[in-house]
Amino acid sequence: MEVLVASAIGIMTAAGLYLVMRLRTFPVILGISLLTYAVNVFLFASGRLTIGAPPILTDAEVYSDPLPQALVLTAIVISFGMTAVVVMIALGSYLGSNDDRVNDPQPVDEEDVT
Numbered sequence: 859m860e861v862l863v864a865s866a867i868g869i870m871t872a873a874g875l876y877l878v879m880r881l882r883t884f885p886v887i888l889g890i891s892l893l894t895y896a897v898n899v900f901l902f903a904s905g906r907l908t909i910g911a912p913p914i915l916t917d918a919e920v921y922s923d924p925l926p927q928a929l930v931l932t933a934i935v936i937s938f939g940m941t942a943v944v945v946m947i948a949l950g951s952y953l954g955s956n957d958d959r960v961n962d963p964q965p966v967d968e969e970d971v972t
């Protein structure tokens with residue numbers, strides 16, 4: 859179970875980083891979302907992966923830790939707000955220039971100048 863969750867976190871992180879490095883704004887937004895999902899799964903898995911364990915309020919020997927669940931809820935709210943801000947910035951950029959491509963300055967070769 860731990861290997862499957864760790865592999866899923868790694869794949870989501872790799873795909874998110876790949877999409878963040880694209881030159882269009884929509885893949886960047888999707889990449890940020892994948893990275894936040896990977897962080898959420900990582901935080902949730904940090905509280906031990908137990909199936910069917912009761913909350914901490916009962917007298918059981920094995921219980922689920924509520925702290926990672928609270929951290930994930932907080933991370934979901936923060937990532938939603940961050941995604942909304944990035945979408946609005948991307949939309950403003952698209953409406954201002956009619957293109958969603960990120961313009962990187964190209965390096966100038968000294969041979970091309972002469």
